[in-house]
Every structure is written in structure tokens, then in C-alpha cells.
Amino acid sequence: MGTILVSVIIPFFKYRKWLEEAIISALGQTHKNIEVIVVNDGSPENINDLKIKYLGRVHFYEKKNGGAASARNYGLSIAEGQYIAFLDSDDTFSLDKIERQLRYMLKTGVSWSQHSYYKRYDCGKKILVDTSRYSGDVYRSTFTSFRVQTSTVMVVREVLIRDRVRFPENFKNGQDGEFYKALAAKNPLGYVPNAYSDFRIRGTNVGFNPEVLLKNKSQIWEELEKTDHYPREVDVSIRLCHLLGHKAYCVHTYIVKNFAFLRPYRKILAFLLYLSPFISLKIVNKFDAKQ
Structure with missing residues (x-):
């Protein structure tokens, strides 16, 4: 060795x-x-x-x-x-x-x-x-x-x-x-x-930045969208969770771009929007752990 x-x-x-x-x-x-x-x-x-x-x-x-x-x-x-x-x-x-x-x-x-x-x-x-x-x-x-x-x-x-x-x-x-x-x-x-x-x-640590996390979920969804044939492990529940992340990222981007008075609160907004895909993935993960 x-x-x-x-x-x-x-x-x-x-x-x-x-x-x-x-x-x-x-x-x-x-x-x-x-x-x-x-x-x-x-x-x-x-x-x-x-x-x-x-x-x-x-x-x-x-x-x-x-x-x-x-x-x-x-x-x-x-x-x-x-x-x-x-x-x-x-x-x-x-x-x-x-x-x-x-x-x-x-x-x-x-x-x-x-x-x-x-x-x-x-x-x-x-x-x-x-x-x-x-x-x-x-x-x-x-x-x-x-x-x-x-x-x-x-x-x-x-x-x-x-x-x-x-x-x-x-x-x-x-x-x-x-x-x-x-x-x-x-x-x-x-x-x-x-x-x-x-x-x-x-x-x-960037791993704790809600804006970074939201963007990452959006990128994962974009990568998933590039294929017509998903592996069996990537079922509807997982795709839906990442779609939620993508939509949340789009909403965050739109609000920050068009509502200047909310920009100082962009991280709080990102955190609130991230809760939906985060909780959804936790539920899927919890269910998987019981199988």
C-alpha cells in the first residue's frame, strides 16, 4: 500500500x-x-x-x-x-x-x-x-x-x-x-x-447564502431540462422540487430587478423563496430514508 x-x-x-x-x-x-x-x-x-x-x-x-x-x-x-x-x-x-x-x-x-x-x-x-x-x-x-x-x-x-x-x-x-x-x-x-x-x-461560506442556493437549484433544473430521458431515480417528485427552485429563482430575479425598494432585503426574500424547494426536497428525502 x-x-x-x-x-x-x-x-x-x-x-x-x-x-x-x-x-x-x-x-x-x-x-x-x-x-x-x-x-x-x-x-x-x-x-x-x-x-x-x-x-x-x-x-x-x-x-x-x-x-x-x-x-x-x-x-x-x-x-x-x-x-x-x-x-x-x-x-x-x-x-x-x-x-x-x-x-x-x-x-x-x-x-x-x-x-x-x-x-x-x-x-x-x-x-x-x-x-x-x-x-x-x-x-x-x-x-x-x-x-x-x-x-x-x-x-x-x-x-x-x-x-x-x-x-x-x-x-x-x-x-x-x-x-x-x-x-x-x-x-x-x-x-x-x-x-x-x-x-x-x-x-x-457560500453554502449558506440563500441567493446562491436558489441559483444552484435553478441551474440543476436547467440541466435536467436538457435531457428527454430521465434516469429512473430522477422521478417526477425530484423534478418538481427542482422546478420549484427554478421558479423561485426567477421570481427573486424579477423582484430584485424591478422593485428597487426591496433590494436591501434581497437575502431575506431569497430565504423565503428557497423554503419551498428546500422543504419539498426534505420531504422526498425523508420518504426515501424510510424505504
């Missing part, structure tokens, strides 16, 4: 101090045969000191700003590992994460896997997010409620090449969800017991 190379891809745009924490957690792995790739996605921050400090241990690459999806795809294009692990620049791995996950994948033969993780707050508080329910055929779950976090995922690089799976760069946010859909369509997901990473929670 020690001869297997694992590439760790870290996209970076801001928060240099957190980037170094991520790098340290990757370099400190008990599985030593790793390739750490940092893709600087046009960051305004100077990280030349980190390049010097970790010279020969971390591969730094520069590109024009294009978003997290393009940065991860850039990393995938140059990675040489047989396995790929993703690490967001404000997250950290536990020191045995890659060893545990790689051992599990070799034993079970799965093409991709994930594990539980901790939400980590700046005050020091940590909350466990148990993702043990997500294993096997998770394709339908990727359309309803899929709480798998990017820094928990490891995948066989050859599978990404074979199935032509990349992060969709037309999605400004929620690219990881589309990446999971593409993988889950053909490959069962493995679950590695226990939690092996920390997911940093901060006020600017």
Missing part, C-alpha cells in the same frame, strides 16, 4: 493562514507517498513565502481566476496519483485520513469513497456530521439531500478519466454536487467509518 501515490488537490483563492493549515495536514499524513498540489486560482494574496517554505514538498501552480471548479480541474489535469483526494484550502485532514481511506478502498474495490467529518467553528467548537447513510447507489440522493463534503472524498483517477468526470465550470457554486452526480451515475460509493476531516464554518 505504501507504494501507491495519492494526489491531494488544494484549490486556493483567499485566507493564506488557513491554506498553510491545510498544507500541514496533508504533509503530515501517515501514508507518506503523497503528491500535494496547490492551485492558486488568481488569488490577490501573496503566498510566495509558502512556496519557498514548502519547496520540493508541495507543487504550486498559478492560473487566472476561474472558480473552484476550474482550479480542481486544473489540479486533476496534472495529478499523477493513482488516487485523488480533495482538500479545500480552509479545511484540514486528520493525520491518518489517507491511510484509512486508501486501505478501505483497496479492501472493498470501490471507485470512490467518503467519510464523516466535523464542522469546525472559529470558537473551537466542533460538531460531528455523520454521513454513514451515503453508501452504495447514491445517485438519487445527489438530487435530494447529499451531505458529503468535498474534503472527505477520494476517487480512483482512472475512473475519472474513463467516465470523463470533471467539475462543471459553468456552475459558480454547487460544482461538487454535480461532480458527485456524474460519479454516482455509474459507480457505487463507499463509506469509511469515522470522521477524518474538519470543515471550517465561517460567515462567508
Whole structure:
């Protein structure tokens, strides 16, 4: 197992101090045969000191700003590992994460896997997010409620090449969800017991922005509209939920554009409009969990 190379891809745009924490957690792995790739996605921050400090241990690459999806795809294009692990620049791995996950994948033969993780707050508080329910055929779950976090995922690089799976760069946010859909369509997901990473929670996490969430639901609907033949997992209930999200996004866009006095309340409005698709998907997910 020690001869297997694992590439760790870290996209970076801001928060240099957190980037170094991520790098340290990757370099400190008990599985030593790793390739750490940092893709600087046009960051305004100077990280030349980190390049010097970790010279020969971390591969730094520069590109024009294009978003997290393009940065991860850039990393995938140059990675040489047989396995790929993703690490967001404000997250950290536990020191045995890659060893545990790689051992599990070799034993079970799965093409991709994930594990539980901790939400980590700046005050020091940590909350466990148990993702043990997500294993096997998770394709339908990727359309309803899929709480798998990017820094928990490891995948066989050859599978990404074979199935032509990349992060969709037309999605400004929620690219990881589309990446999971593409993988889950053909490959069962493995679950590695226990939690092996920390997911940093901060006020600017885009995943908690209702306007971003609404737009993402609209984009998913637009992608669904491009096909005439839906997989059996994507039934009427799921399509209806995302249609509600699309309509809510259209209403939000119209109101913000045409009613200037409501613009200061755009996030509150987005939150209220998002409740309909959010609750609908929760109901579908709850029903699925009972099956």
C-alpha cells in the first residue's frame, strides 16, 4: 500500500493562514507517498513565502481566476496519483485520513469513497456530521439531500478519466454536487467509518447564502431540462422540487430587478423563496430514508 501515490488537490483563492493549515495536514499524513498540489486560482494574496517554505514538498501552480471548479480541474489535469483526494484550502485532514481511506478502498474495490467529518467553528467548537447513510447507489440522493463534503472524498483517477468526470465550470457554486452526480451515475460509493476531516464554518461560506442556493437549484433544473430521458431515480417528485427552485429563482430575479425598494432585503426574500424547494426536497428525502 505504501507504494501507491495519492494526489491531494488544494484549490486556493483567499485566507493564506488557513491554506498553510491545510498544507500541514496533508504533509503530515501517515501514508507518506503523497503528491500535494496547490492551485492558486488568481488569488490577490501573496503566498510566495509558502512556496519557498514548502519547496520540493508541495507543487504550486498559478492560473487566472476561474472558480473552484476550474482550479480542481486544473489540479486533476496534472495529478499523477493513482488516487485523488480533495482538500479545500480552509479545511484540514486528520493525520491518518489517507491511510484509512486508501486501505478501505483497496479492501472493498470501490471507485470512490467518503467519510464523516466535523464542522469546525472559529470558537473551537466542533460538531460531528455523520454521513454513514451515503453508501452504495447514491445517485438519487445527489438530487435530494447529499451531505458529503468535498474534503472527505477520494476517487480512483482512472475512473475519472474513463467516465470523463470533471467539475462543471459553468456552475459558480454547487460544482461538487454535480461532480458527485456524474460519479454516482455509474459507480457505487463507499463509506469509511469515522470522521477524518474538519470543515471550517465561517460567515462567508457560500453554502449558506440563500441567493446562491436558489441559483444552484435553478441551474440543476436547467440541466435536467436538457435531457428527454430521465434516469429512473430522477422521478417526477425530484423534478418538481427542482422546478420549484427554478421558479423561485426567477421570481427573486424579477423582484430584485424591478422593485428597487426591496433590494436591501434581497437575502431575506431569497430565504423565503428557497423554503419551498428546500422543504419539498426534505420531504422526498425523508420518504426515501424510510424505504
